[in-house]
Amino acid sequence: MRITQGTFSFLPDLTDAEIKAQIQYALEQGWAISVEYTDDPHPRNYFWEMWGNPMFDLKDAAGAMSEVTTARKAHPNLYVRVNAFDATRGFETTRLSFIVNRPKDEPGYRLTRQEGEGRNIRYTIESYATNAPEGRRYQ
Amino acid sequence: MSDATFAAAADRSGETVNLSTLLTDSQVNEVLDELDRELIGLRPVKARVRDIAALLLVERARKQVGLVGGSPSLHMSFTGNPGTGKTTVAQRMAQILHRLGYVRKGHLVAVTRDDLVGQYIGHTAPKTKEILKKAMGGVLFIDEAYYLYRPENERDYGQEAIEILLQVMENQRDDLVVILAGYADRMNTFFMSNPGLSSRIAHHIDFPDFAPEELEHIAQTMLEQMQYRLSESAMLALREYIPLRMTQPHFANARSIRNALDRARLRQANRLFAQKNKDVTREDLMTIEGDDLRASRVFA
Numbered sequence: 001m002r003i004t005q006g007t008f009s010f011l012p013d014l015t016d017a018e019i020k021a022q023i024q025y026a027l028e029q030g031w032a033i034s035v036e037y038t039d040d041p042h043p044r045n046y047f048w049e050m051w052g053n054p055m056f057d058l059k060d061a062a063g064a065m066s067e068v069t070t071a072r073k074a075h076p077n078l079y080v081r082v083n084a085f086d087a088t089r090g091f092e093t094t095r096l097s098f099i100v101n102r103p104k105d106e107p108g109y110r111l112t113r114q115e116g117e118g119r120n121i122r123y124t125i126e127s128y129a130t131n132a133p134e135g136r137r138y139q
Numbered sequence: 140m141s142d143a144t145f146a147a148a149a150d151r152s153g154e155t156v157n158l159s160t161l162l163t164d165s166q167v168n169e170v171l172d173e174l175d176r177e178l179i180g181l182r183p184v185k186a187r188v189r190d191i192a193a194l195l196l197v198e199r200a201r202k203q204v205g206l207v208g209g210s211p212s213l214h215m216s217f218t219g220n221p222g223t224g225k226t227t228v229a230q231r232m233a234q235i236l237h238r239l240g241y242v243r244k245g246h247l248v249a250v251t252r253d254d255l256v257g258q259y260i261g262h263t264a265p266k267t268k269e270i271l272k273k274a275m276g277g278v279l280f281i282d283e284a285y286y287l288y289r290p291e292n293e294r295d296y297g298q299e300a301i302e303i304l305l306q307v308m309e310n311q312r313d314d315l316v317v318i319l320a321g322y323a324d325r326m327n328t329f330f331m332s333n334p335g336l337s338s339r340i341a342h343h344i345d346f347p348d349f350a351p352e353e354l355e356h357i358a359q360t361m362l363e364q365m366q367y368r369l370s371e372s373a374m375l376a377l378r379e380y381i382p383l384r385m386t387q388p389h390f391a392n393a394r395s396i397r398n399a400l401d402r403a404r405l406r407q408a409n410r411l412f413a414q415k416n417k418d419v420t421r422e423d424l425m426t427i428e429g430d431d432l433r434a435s436r437v438f439a
Contacts, residue, residue, distance in 0.1 A: 060276025062314040
Protein backbone atom coordinates (compact mmCIF):
# COMPACT_ATOMS: atom_id res chain seq x y z
CA MET A 1 0.00 0.00 0.00
CA ARG A 2 1.47 3.29 -1.12
CA ILE A 3 1.36 5.68 1.81
CA THR A 4 0.11 9.19 1.19
CA GLN A 5 1.60 11.78 3.48
CA GLY A 6 2.54 15.37 2.80
CA THR A 7 2.17 17.36 -0.37
CA PHE A 8 2.09 15.69 -3.82
CA SER A 9 1.67 12.22 -2.29
CA PHE A 10 -1.24 11.33 -4.58
CA LEU A 11 0.88 12.13 -7.63
CA PRO A 12 3.44 9.83 -9.19
CA ASP A 13 6.89 10.18 -7.58
CA LEU A 14 8.53 13.52 -8.38
CA THR A 15 11.51 13.48 -10.68
CA ASP A 16 14.78 15.10 -9.60
CA ALA A 17 14.04 18.16 -11.73
CA GLU A 18 10.62 18.51 -10.13
CA ILE A 19 12.04 18.16 -6.62
CA LYS A 20 14.64 20.81 -7.45
CA ALA A 21 11.97 23.16 -8.76
CA GLN A 22 9.92 22.72 -5.59
CA ILE A 23 12.97 23.42 -3.42
CA GLN A 24 13.76 26.49 -5.49
CA TYR A 25 10.19 27.71 -4.99
CA ALA A 26 10.49 27.24 -1.22
CA LEU A 27 13.81 29.11 -1.14
CA GLU A 28 12.29 31.98 -3.08
CA GLN A 29 9.60 32.24 -0.40
CA GLY A 30 12.38 32.52 2.18
CA TRP A 31 11.74 29.13 3.77
CA ALA A 32 14.50 26.97 5.26
CA ILE A 33 14.93 23.49 3.81
CA SER A 34 15.58 20.38 5.85
CA VAL A 35 15.83 16.71 4.94
CA GLU A 36 14.52 13.94 7.21
CA TYR A 37 14.18 10.15 7.04
CA THR A 38 12.36 7.44 8.96
CA ASP A 39 11.51 3.75 8.98
CA ASP A 40 8.21 4.26 10.82
CA PRO A 41 5.53 5.39 8.38
CA HIS A 42 2.72 5.80 10.93
CA PRO A 43 0.86 9.01 10.05
CA ARG A 44 1.13 10.24 13.64
CA ASN A 45 4.91 9.85 13.65
CA TYR A 46 5.82 13.52 13.28
CA PHE A 47 9.39 13.24 14.45
CA TRP A 48 11.56 11.81 11.73
CA GLU A 49 15.34 11.55 11.98
CA MET A 50 17.16 14.68 10.81
CA TRP A 51 19.53 14.28 7.90
CA GLY A 52 22.09 16.92 8.90
CA ASN A 53 21.12 20.36 10.06
CA PRO A 54 18.35 22.43 8.50
CA MET A 55 19.76 24.66 5.76
CA PHE A 56 19.28 28.38 6.24
CA ASP A 57 20.17 31.27 3.92
CA LEU A 58 20.42 29.21 0.75
CA LYS A 59 19.98 31.01 -2.56
CA ASP A 60 19.99 28.11 -4.96
CA ALA A 61 18.40 24.66 -4.85
CA ALA A 62 21.61 22.88 -5.93
CA GLY A 63 22.94 22.85 -2.35
CA ALA A 64 19.81 21.35 -0.81
CA MET A 65 19.46 18.96 -3.73
CA SER A 66 22.90 17.50 -3.04
CA GLU A 67 21.73 16.73 0.52
CA VAL A 68 18.59 15.04 -0.84
CA THR A 69 20.75 12.93 -3.15
CA THR A 70 23.14 11.83 -0.40
CA ALA A 71 20.24 11.08 1.97
CA ARG A 72 18.58 8.87 -0.63
CA LYS A 73 21.85 7.15 -1.39
CA ALA A 74 22.42 6.42 2.31
CA HIS A 75 18.83 5.23 2.88
CA PRO A 76 17.60 3.90 -0.45
CA ASN A 77 14.92 1.76 1.18
CA LEU A 78 13.52 4.20 3.78
CA TYR A 79 11.17 7.16 3.67
CA VAL A 80 12.96 10.46 3.00
CA ARG A 81 11.15 13.78 2.99
CA VAL A 82 11.96 17.42 2.35
CA ASN A 83 10.52 20.06 4.70
CA ALA A 84 10.35 23.78 4.10
CA PHE A 85 10.07 25.81 7.29
CA ASP A 86 8.64 29.32 7.36
CA ALA A 87 10.05 31.38 10.23
CA THR A 88 7.75 34.36 9.60
CA ARG A 89 6.04 35.51 12.79
CA GLY A 90 2.55 34.07 12.88
CA PHE A 91 3.51 31.05 10.79
CA GLU A 92 6.61 29.62 12.47
CA THR A 93 5.82 26.22 11.04
CA THR A 94 6.46 23.87 8.18
CA ARG A 95 4.78 25.22 5.06
CA LEU A 96 5.66 22.46 2.63
CA SER A 97 6.63 18.85 3.20
CA PHE A 98 6.88 16.10 0.63
CA ILE A 99 8.25 12.59 0.36
CA VAL A 100 11.15 12.18 -2.04
CA ASN A 101 12.04 8.55 -1.41
CA ARG A 102 10.09 5.51 -0.28
CA PRO A 103 10.81 1.81 0.29
CA LYS A 104 10.36 -0.52 -2.68
CA ASP A 105 7.88 -2.60 -0.76
CA GLU A 106 5.35 -0.85 1.49
CA PRO A 107 3.40 -3.50 3.39
CA GLY A 108 0.67 -1.18 4.65
CA TYR A 109 -1.30 -1.18 7.94
CA ARG A 110 -3.16 -3.65 10.10
CA LEU A 111 -6.47 -2.42 11.57
CA THR A 112 -6.76 -3.40 15.22
CA ARG A 113 -10.10 -3.47 17.03
CA GLN A 114 -10.17 -3.13 20.81
CA GLU A 115 -13.27 -3.92 22.85
CA GLY A 116 -14.04 -1.00 25.18
CA GLU A 117 -16.55 -0.57 27.94
CA GLY A 118 -20.12 -1.24 26.94
CA ARG A 119 -20.11 -2.37 23.34
CA ASN A 120 -17.62 0.35 22.23
CA ILE A 121 -14.95 -0.57 19.77
CA ARG A 122 -11.71 1.39 19.48
CA TYR A 123 -9.90 1.25 16.19
CA THR A 124 -6.20 1.76 15.66
CA ILE A 125 -3.78 1.11 12.85
CA GLU A 126 -0.35 -0.39 13.04
CA SER A 127 2.21 -0.64 10.27
CA TYR A 128 3.25 -4.19 9.40
CA ALA A 129 6.74 -2.80 8.84
CA THR A 130 7.08 -1.74 12.48
CA ASN A 131 6.84 -5.31 13.74
CA ALA A 132 10.58 -5.53 13.31
CA PRO A 133 12.69 -3.46 15.71
CA GLU A 134 13.90 -0.02 14.67
CA GLY A 135 16.77 -0.19 12.18
CA ARG A 136 15.76 -3.65 10.94
CA ARG A 137 12.66 -2.63 9.00
CA TYR A 138 12.54 -2.53 5.20
CA GLN A 139 15.59 -4.69 4.57
CA MET B 140 28.98 10.35 -34.29
CA SER B 141 26.22 8.65 -36.20
CA ASP B 142 25.41 9.70 -39.77
CA ALA B 143 22.18 11.38 -38.71
CA THR B 144 23.77 13.64 -36.07
CA PHE B 145 26.64 14.37 -38.42
CA ALA B 146 24.17 15.49 -41.06
CA ALA B 147 22.38 17.60 -38.48
CA ALA B 148 25.63 19.26 -37.50
CA ALA B 149 26.52 19.87 -41.14
CA ASP B 150 23.14 21.49 -41.72
CA ARG B 151 23.91 24.07 -39.08
CA SER B 152 27.24 25.13 -40.60
CA GLY B 153 25.62 28.11 -42.28
CA GLU B 154 24.13 29.46 -39.08
CA THR B 155 25.36 32.81 -37.82
CA VAL B 156 25.21 34.50 -34.45
CA ASN B 157 25.43 38.22 -33.97
CA LEU B 158 27.87 38.73 -31.11
CA SER B 159 26.92 42.34 -30.51
CA THR B 160 23.22 41.53 -30.03
CA LEU B 161 24.26 38.79 -27.67
CA LEU B 162 26.33 41.36 -25.81
CA THR B 163 23.49 43.86 -25.53
CA ASP B 164 21.07 41.13 -24.52
CA SER B 165 23.26 40.04 -21.66
CA GLN B 166 23.71 43.66 -20.44
CA VAL B 167 27.21 42.68 -19.48
CA ASN B 168 28.58 45.84 -21.02
CA GLU B 169 26.95 47.95 -18.36
CA VAL B 170 28.81 46.09 -15.65
CA LEU B 171 32.06 46.39 -17.56
CA ASP B 172 31.57 50.12 -18.07
CA GLU B 173 30.71 50.54 -14.42
CA LEU B 174 33.89 48.67 -13.58
CA ASP B 175 35.85 51.08 -15.78
CA ARG B 176 34.20 54.13 -14.36
CA GLU B 177 34.12 53.34 -10.68
CA LEU B 178 37.41 51.56 -10.25
CA ILE B 179 40.48 53.67 -10.75
CA GLY B 180 43.68 52.15 -12.11
CA LEU B 181 43.84 48.34 -12.10
CA ARG B 182 44.35 48.29 -15.86
CA PRO B 183 45.60 44.68 -16.11
CA VAL B 184 42.71 43.49 -13.95
CA LYS B 185 40.11 45.19 -16.10
CA ALA B 186 41.72 43.76 -19.23
CA ARG B 187 41.52 40.25 -17.77
CA VAL B 188 37.91 40.70 -16.73
CA ARG B 189 37.09 41.83 -20.26
CA ASP B 190 38.93 38.81 -21.68
CA ILE B 191 36.95 36.47 -19.49
CA ALA B 192 33.67 38.18 -20.39
CA ALA B 193 34.54 37.83 -24.09
CA LEU B 194 35.37 34.16 -23.66
CA LEU B 195 32.09 33.49 -21.91
CA LEU B 196 30.15 35.38 -24.54
CA VAL B 197 31.78 33.43 -27.37
CA GLU B 198 31.13 30.22 -25.45
CA ARG B 199 27.46 31.16 -25.36
CA ALA B 200 27.43 31.91 -29.06
CA ARG B 201 29.03 28.52 -29.71
CA LYS B 202 26.31 26.86 -27.69
CA GLN B 203 23.66 28.65 -29.76
CA VAL B 204 24.97 27.17 -32.99
CA GLY B 205 25.25 23.75 -31.43
CA LEU B 206 28.98 23.48 -30.71
CA VAL B 207 29.73 21.71 -27.45
CA GLY B 208 32.93 22.61 -25.65
CA GLY B 209 32.01 21.72 -22.09
CA SER B 210 31.51 24.56 -19.65
CA PRO B 211 34.77 26.46 -19.11
CA SER B 212 36.43 26.35 -15.70
CA LEU B 213 35.82 29.69 -14.06
CA HIS B 214 37.54 29.37 -10.70
CA MET B 215 39.89 32.29 -10.13
CA SER B 216 42.58 33.50 -7.83
CA PHE B 217 43.01 37.18 -7.05
CA THR B 218 46.42 38.07 -5.69
CA GLY B 219 47.54 41.48 -4.57
CA ASN B 220 48.40 43.66 -1.63
CA PRO B 221 45.77 44.74 0.87
CA GLY B 222 43.36 47.41 -0.29
CA THR B 223 43.83 46.85 -4.03
CA GLY B 224 40.16 46.12 -4.71
CA LYS B 225 40.00 42.32 -4.72
CA THR B 226 36.64 42.08 -2.96
CA THR B 227 35.11 44.84 -5.06
CA VAL B 228 36.17 43.19 -8.31
CA ALA B 229 34.88 39.84 -7.03
CA GLN B 230 31.48 41.41 -6.52
CA ARG B 231 31.48 42.72 -10.07
CA MET B 232 32.66 39.36 -11.33
CA ALA B 233 29.63 37.72 -9.72
CA GLN B 234 27.39 40.18 -11.58
CA ILE B 235 29.12 39.55 -14.88
CA LEU B 236 28.90 35.78 -14.51
CA HIS B 237 25.25 36.10 -13.58
CA ARG B 238 24.41 38.26 -16.60
CA LEU B 239 26.15 35.80 -18.88
CA GLY B 240 24.23 32.97 -17.28
CA TYR B 241 27.20 31.09 -15.82
CA VAL B 242 25.90 31.31 -12.27
CA ARG B 243 22.19 31.13 -11.59
CA LYS B 244 21.82 33.67 -8.78
CA GLY B 245 24.90 35.89 -8.89
CA HIS B 246 25.33 36.48 -5.17
CA LEU B 247 28.73 36.67 -3.50
CA VAL B 248 29.47 34.75 -0.31
CA ALA B 249 32.65 36.15 1.24
CA VAL B 250 34.32 33.90 3.81
CA THR B 251 37.64 33.47 5.59
CA ARG B 252 39.31 30.47 7.23
CA ASP B 253 37.12 30.78 10.35
CA ASP B 254 33.97 30.13 8.35
CA LEU B 255 35.32 26.97 6.73
CA VAL B 256 37.54 25.27 9.28
CA GLY B 257 36.13 23.76 12.46
CA GLN B 258 37.58 23.61 15.94
CA TYR B 259 37.48 19.90 16.62
CA ILE B 260 37.50 16.62 14.72
CA GLY B 261 34.37 16.23 12.59
CA HIS B 262 33.47 19.89 12.74
CA THR B 263 35.17 20.99 9.55
CA ALA B 264 33.31 18.97 6.93
CA PRO B 265 29.77 20.09 7.90
CA LYS B 266 30.96 23.66 8.29
CA THR B 267 32.61 23.78 4.88
CA LYS B 268 29.67 22.04 3.26
CA GLU B 269 27.23 24.49 4.79
CA ILE B 270 29.12 27.43 3.33
CA LEU B 271 29.37 25.70 -0.04
CA LYS B 272 25.62 25.12 -0.06
CA LYS B 273 25.03 28.79 0.69
CA ALA B 274 27.31 29.78 -2.16
CA MET B 275 25.67 27.48 -4.74
CA GLY B 276 24.29 29.43 -7.65
CA GLY B 277 26.74 32.24 -6.93
CA VAL B 278 30.36 33.00 -6.21
CA LEU B 279 32.31 31.85 -3.16
CA PHE B 280 35.00 34.36 -2.27
CA ILE B 281 37.65 33.03 0.12
CA ASP B 282 39.64 35.91 1.50
CA GLU B 283 43.19 35.23 2.70
CA ALA B 284 42.88 31.69 1.40
CA TYR B 285 46.48 30.79 2.30
CA TYR B 286 45.43 30.55 5.97
CA LEU B 287 43.56 27.36 5.01
CA TYR B 288 46.85 25.53 4.78
CA ARG B 289 49.07 25.48 7.86
CA PRO B 290 52.10 23.35 7.12
CA GLU B 291 53.54 23.83 10.64
CA ASN B 292 50.67 21.81 12.13
CA GLU B 293 50.11 18.49 10.43
CA ARG B 294 46.89 17.90 12.32
CA ASP B 295 45.39 21.17 11.16
CA TYR B 296 41.83 20.80 9.87
CA GLY B 297 42.45 23.27 7.03
CA GLN B 298 43.55 20.41 4.77
CA GLU B 299 40.15 18.78 5.19
CA ALA B 300 38.41 21.98 4.10
CA ILE B 301 40.68 22.19 1.03
CA GLU B 302 39.83 18.62 0.04
CA ILE B 303 36.08 19.23 0.23
CA LEU B 304 36.53 22.45 -1.67
CA LEU B 305 38.49 20.68 -4.41
CA GLN B 306 35.84 18.03 -4.80
CA VAL B 307 33.06 20.58 -5.24
CA MET B 308 35.18 22.77 -7.53
CA GLU B 309 35.68 19.78 -9.79
CA ASN B 310 32.27 18.09 -9.69
CA GLN B 311 29.85 20.98 -9.35
CA ARG B 312 31.42 23.45 -11.73
CA ASP B 313 28.01 24.52 -12.99
CA ASP B 314 26.77 25.28 -9.51
CA LEU B 315 29.37 27.64 -8.16
CA VAL B 316 32.51 29.60 -8.92
CA VAL B 317 35.28 29.83 -6.33
CA ILE B 318 37.54 32.86 -6.07
CA LEU B 319 40.58 32.60 -3.81
CA ALA B 320 42.17 35.85 -2.73
CA GLY B 321 45.24 36.84 -0.79
CA TYR B 322 48.65 38.47 -0.79
CA ALA B 323 50.74 37.45 -3.78
CA ASP B 324 53.76 35.86 -2.07
CA ARG B 325 51.78 33.87 0.47
CA MET B 326 49.32 32.70 -2.19
CA ASN B 327 52.24 31.46 -4.28
CA THR B 328 53.55 29.28 -1.47
CA PHE B 329 49.97 28.16 -0.81
CA PHE B 330 49.52 27.05 -4.41
CA MET B 331 52.94 25.43 -4.44
CA SER B 332 51.99 23.20 -1.50
CA ASN B 333 48.53 22.50 -3.00
CA PRO B 334 49.15 21.75 -6.67
CA GLY B 335 45.69 20.21 -7.01
CA LEU B 336 44.12 23.51 -6.17
CA SER B 337 46.37 25.53 -8.42
CA SER B 338 45.66 23.36 -11.45
CA ARG B 339 41.91 23.69 -11.02
CA ILE B 340 42.09 27.46 -11.15
CA ALA B 341 42.01 28.73 -14.69
CA HIS B 342 42.42 32.44 -14.10
CA HIS B 343 45.16 33.88 -11.93
CA ILE B 344 44.69 37.63 -11.76
CA ASP B 345 47.29 39.86 -10.15
CA PHE B 346 46.20 43.17 -8.63
CA PRO B 347 48.93 45.83 -8.91
CA ASP B 348 49.52 48.47 -6.24
CA PHE B 349 48.09 51.91 -6.91
CA ALA B 350 50.31 54.77 -8.05
CA PRO B 351 50.21 57.98 -5.96
CA GLU B 352 48.15 59.80 -8.61
CA GLU B 353 45.64 56.95 -8.67
CA LEU B 354 45.34 57.08 -4.88
CA GLU B 355 44.69 60.81 -5.11
CA HIS B 356 41.99 60.12 -7.67
CA ILE B 357 40.52 57.46 -5.40
CA ALA B 358 40.48 59.89 -2.49
CA GLN B 359 38.57 62.39 -4.63
CA THR B 360 35.97 59.79 -5.60
CA MET B 361 35.54 58.66 -2.01
CA LEU B 362 35.03 62.25 -0.83
CA GLU B 363 32.53 62.86 -3.60
CA GLN B 364 30.55 59.84 -2.47
CA MET B 365 30.60 61.10 1.11
CA GLN B 366 29.69 64.61 -0.10
CA TYR B 367 32.82 66.30 1.13
CA ARG B 368 35.32 68.40 -0.75
CA LEU B 369 38.93 69.40 -0.23
CA SER B 370 40.01 73.01 0.08
CA GLU B 371 43.00 74.25 -1.93
CA SER B 372 45.35 73.73 1.01
CA ALA B 373 43.87 70.30 1.73
CA MET B 374 44.60 69.25 -1.86
CA LEU B 375 48.25 70.13 -1.39
CA ALA B 376 48.35 68.38 1.96
CA LEU B 377 46.85 65.23 0.45
CA ARG B 378 49.40 65.30 -2.35
CA GLU B 379 52.17 65.38 0.25
CA TYR B 380 50.43 62.90 2.52
CA ILE B 381 50.09 60.04 0.02
CA PRO B 382 53.80 59.43 -0.74
CA LEU B 383 54.62 59.77 2.96
CA ARG B 384 51.95 57.26 3.94
CA MET B 385 53.13 54.86 1.24
CA THR B 386 56.54 54.54 2.88
CA GLN B 387 55.03 53.79 6.28
CA PRO B 388 54.51 50.24 7.53
CA HIS B 389 51.06 48.63 7.18
CA PHE B 390 50.23 50.62 4.11
CA ALA B 391 47.04 49.16 2.63
CA ASN B 392 46.49 51.16 -0.57
CA ALA B 393 42.91 52.41 -0.95
CA ARG B 394 41.98 51.22 2.53
CA SER B 395 44.66 53.43 4.12
CA ILE B 396 43.36 56.36 2.14
CA ARG B 397 39.84 55.71 3.33
CA ASN B 398 41.06 55.59 6.93
CA ALA B 399 43.01 58.81 6.48
CA LEU B 400 39.91 60.52 5.14
CA ASP B 401 37.83 59.21 8.01
CA ARG B 402 40.29 60.65 10.48
CA ALA B 403 40.30 63.96 8.61
CA ARG B 404 36.50 64.04 8.90
CA LEU B 405 36.89 63.51 12.63
CA ARG B 406 39.26 66.45 12.92
CA GLN B 407 37.03 68.61 10.74
CA ALA B 408 34.09 67.88 13.03
CA ASN B 409 36.24 68.74 16.03
CA ARG B 410 37.36 72.01 14.45
CA LEU B 411 33.80 73.04 13.63
CA PHE B 412 32.71 72.11 17.11
CA ALA B 413 35.43 74.26 18.70
CA GLN B 414 33.98 77.38 17.09
CA LYS B 415 30.47 76.68 18.25
CA ASN B 416 29.44 80.30 18.88
CA LYS B 417 29.74 80.86 15.12
CA ASP B 418 27.12 79.70 12.64
CA VAL B 419 28.41 77.10 10.21
CA THR B 420 27.45 77.23 6.56
CA ARG B 421 26.76 74.31 4.25
CA GLU B 422 30.13 75.08 2.69
CA ASP B 423 31.87 74.76 6.08
CA LEU B 424 30.25 71.41 6.70
CA MET B 425 31.46 70.11 3.35
CA THR B 426 35.02 71.40 3.31
CA ILE B 427 38.03 69.61 4.68
CA GLU B 428 40.87 72.08 5.33
CA GLY B 429 44.59 71.48 4.95
CA ASP B 430 45.07 71.48 8.73
CA ASP B 431 42.62 68.61 9.11
CA LEU B 432 44.99 66.47 7.06
CA ARG B 433 48.23 67.96 8.33
CA ALA B 434 47.40 67.01 11.92
CA SER B 435 48.06 63.38 10.90
CA ARG B 436 50.95 61.64 12.64
CA VAL B 437 52.38 60.84 9.20
CA PHE B 438 53.58 64.43 8.99
CA ALA B 439 55.19 64.32 12.43
